[in-house]
Amino acid sequence: MSLTKEQVLKIADLARLDLSEAEVEKYGSQLSSILKYVETLNQLDVSSIEPTAHAVSVATPFREDVAVQDETLEKSLRNAPDQEVPFFKVPKVL
Amino acid sequence: MTELYDLTIHELQDLLKTKKASSQEITTSVFQRIKSVEPRVQAYITLTEESALAQAKLADEKISSVGAQFIAPLFGIPIGIKDNFLTEGIKTTAGSNILNNYIPPYNGTTVQKLLDAGAIIPGKLNMDEFAMGSSNETSFFGTPKNPWDLERIAGGSSGGSAAAVAAGECFASTGTDTGGSIRLPAALTNLVGIKPTYGRVSRYGVIAFASSLDQVGPLTKDVMDGAIMLQALAGHDPKDSTSINTPVPNYVEGLKKLPKDLPLKGWKIAIPKEYFVEGMDAEVSKATQEAIETLKRLGAECREVSLPHTQYGVPTYYILATAEASSNLARYDGIRYGHRKSDPASLVDLYKKSRSEGFGSEVKRRIMLGTYVLSAGYYDAYYIRAQKVRTLIRQDFEKVFEENDVILTPVSPTPAWKIGEKAADPLKMYLSDIFTININLAGLPALSLPCGMTQSGLPIGMQIVSKHFQEEKMLQAAYAYEQATSWSQMRARL
Secondary structure (H helix, E strand, O other): OOOOHHHHHHHHHHOOOOOOHHHHHHHHHHHHHHHHHHHHHHHOOOOOOOOOOOOOOOOOOOOOOOOOOOOOHHHHHOOOOOEEOOEEOOOOOO | OOOHHHOOHHHHHHHHHOOOOOHHHHHHHHHHHHHHHHHHHOOEEEEOHHHHHHHHHHHHHHHHHHOHHHOOOOOOOEEEEEOOEOEOOEOOOOOOHHHOOOOOOOOOHHHHHHHHOOOEOOEEEOOOHHHOOOOOOOOOOOOOEEOOEEEEEOOOOOHHHHHHHHOOOOOEEEEEEOOOOOHHHHHHOOOEEEEOOOOOEOOOOEOOOOOOOOEEEEEEOOHHHHHHHHHHHEOOOOOOOOOOOOOOOOHHHHHHOOOOOOOOOOOEEEEEHHHOOOOOOHHHHHHHHHHHHHHHHOOOEEEEEOOOOHHHHHHHHHHHHHHHHHHHHHHOOOOOOOOOOOOOOOHHHHHHHHHHHHOOHHHHHHHHHHHHHHOOOOHHHHHHHHHHHHHHHHHHHHHHHOOOOEEEEEOOOOOOOEOOOOOOOHHHHHHHHOOOHHHHHHOOOEEEEEEEEOOOOOEEEEEEEOOOOOHHHHHHHHHHHHHHOOHHHOOOOO
16 A cells, blocks of 8 residues: 555654655655555454464563662763753743 | 784683783773874774773782682673763763753662672763664764774664774673664674573663564674673562563573583574575675584484564564653653753743754654654554564564574674765664564563674674573574684774
8 A cells, every 4th residue: 555645644653753755755765665565464364364463472471579679879860961950951832 | 923912801710810810901902092083983982991991900919819719700800881871970971962961860770780790880882872773874973884894884883882882992791682682783794692581681771772673682793792791780689660570591601501412403493584685785695604514513303394474573673672762761851860951931841952952863753753653543554553463573573483492593794894885774773673673572582693794794694583681592502603703703904
């Protein structure tokens, strides 16, 4: 299938990406050819097949809910683009 | 005379134990080599010479105090770390501009295990951005060159991990493999690359790409080193909920106990016919056929089998991996870490501009594809269908393993290609992983090992696949082959 410009813009919005005109054009055609290629999966009858989420199945592991000190506040904030201990700072949005 | 940087881990271990070399001499040899070849190879994003030499000094002091004979296999040996492994206090970028200044507050489990085993970290290795690529050309930090031909790619996504070991800039490295990212670069640079069973090695503290497929493993100069590295990395980790709590065998002992005469007597090796297809490079095909003959001489019975859903692996992978990536990469929003756009017009604008400036074009393309296949109205048609095809691919392997010990295939349809050759066509690039991707979908362990050279001197690799958690089997088969041949003793000349 071929993606329309509106579809490409919709996907970009959902993915929180801002695309240039040239990118909309480029991704539109590249994604269309990739989607056309993945449609080869439609050749298979999978109506009676169970989906595989993980190839090696494992039950959810449980542990005791005990509070531990993992990282210090300062360490955790160190990589923030902007911070003021004990907070992440963000621009005013309202 | 052979230089120290050309040796293997097990050879260095012998030198350390007999006090013929010190960790400081070994580490210095590596940094001298880096100074001489790194400007041409570009394997590293970050070098940590000062802390590495300090680590080496401590290692030598410890060797003096406890006695050289008691040291662990990786003790005092420089091991390069792919730049998507979190390293406390050392910049970790995942090859992306969005993490250009990220300094992790802790070590991931596998990095900590290597440090606890006494390994020395010389630096962080170049990689495709967020491990998305087959040639390491999507990195924000440039493309590592193949030490066998500097005009060619070293493979991806663990391109720096491969180039550095092949060039003598470290003795082994860590990699991650989501669709072939350890095995492909290993094959293109004459190394042994191991992708363990899904769940065998902890991913805690490794930057996620596609969580149902990602697995950590080593790149080394030979099979014995691969066994030594896997031993150090493997094991259950309560911090990774997909880590499986099952005993880890002694891989090194497993290799040593292999009989000298007809080591593979009684082994059944499956050769899937779907992996010998038209369009495959003639020299790769010939090298693989010759390897099969060698395995037969070693006692193995090689027989043709069928994995009928092979051709559906790449499309299945590009639905599942991109879907998972679009979700995993949602965390890069410019709030808690990573790049942030200044002066945004709104909150959504902050997210969009930060992400658009931070991510490169392949990452954006995959996020877009993953977002689309998960979006309302398309989820069943793409995502659920791909998960069902994944079941068929997994069952193909299960059936073959009912009657066979290991599976043998090529790793890459071609030897290393020229830089830029496939970069403009994403689909063409995706097909480079055609022989490795299904292994990830099935969660199986596989390794890549050297099995030949082209006329023009480019390495060729083959892949050996085992049943779940039977890494020792593929290591044994690979070791038997390696002992009978000399490919993995060849070093790139720079």
